[in-house]
Amino acid sequence: MADTLEFKISEGLIKPIIETKINEAVIAAMGGHEKLISDMVTMYMNQKVDCAGNPTSYSSSKSRLTWLSETMINDAIKNTLKEYLKSKQEFLQKEFEKFFNSKKGSSQIVKAMQEGLCAGLGECWRVSIKFSPPEK
Numbered sequence: 001m002a003d004t005l006e007f008k009i010s011e012g013l014i015k016p017i018i019e020t021k022i023n024e025a026v027i028a029a030m031g032g033h034e035k036l037i038s039d040m041v042t043m044y045m046n047q048k049v050d051c052a053g054n055p056t057s058y059s060s061s062k063s064r065l066t067w068l069s070e071t072m073i074n075d076a077i078k079n080t081l082k083e084y085l086k087s088k089q090e091f092l093q094k095e096f097e098k099f100f101n102s103k104k105g106s107s108q109i110v111k112a113m114q115e116g117l118c119a120g121l122g123e124c125w126r127v128s129i130k131f132s133p134p135e136k
Contacts, residue, residue: 044064045063045064046063046064046065047063048061048062048063049061049062049064049067051067053067053068053071
């Protein structure tokens with residue numbers, strides 16, 4: 001009878017080697033790491049997103065790059081406008097006071113309050129209005 005020599009190699013030793021070889025073959029077939037990363041970035045930036053930047057499947061949605069550009073531009077405009085209005089705050093307050101103290105301004109305030117009240121009454125099932133004298 002012939003003596004047989006048996007080598008046992010654990011799966012833990014072979015599995016990483018096989019996975020590495022498969023990954024290397026896939027990367028080589030795709031043009032190397034640079035091409036793989038470049039394709040991933042392109043896919044990511046062209047992915048369709050909704051108004052909050054979340055991935056979506058709607059065809060009318062914008063690409064992530066377009067959404068991100070618009071978001072950054074809008075943020076820059078908002079921040080610039082905030083700073084400008086802060087510097088003009090005193091002037092704006094005086095102009096608003098003049099407007100509200102004018103007959104036209106005060107009538108527009110009353111009109112807006114009336115329209116708001118009527119719209120609110122129309123949207124509710126039950127409304128109660130309570131009038132009381134001012135507290136002294």
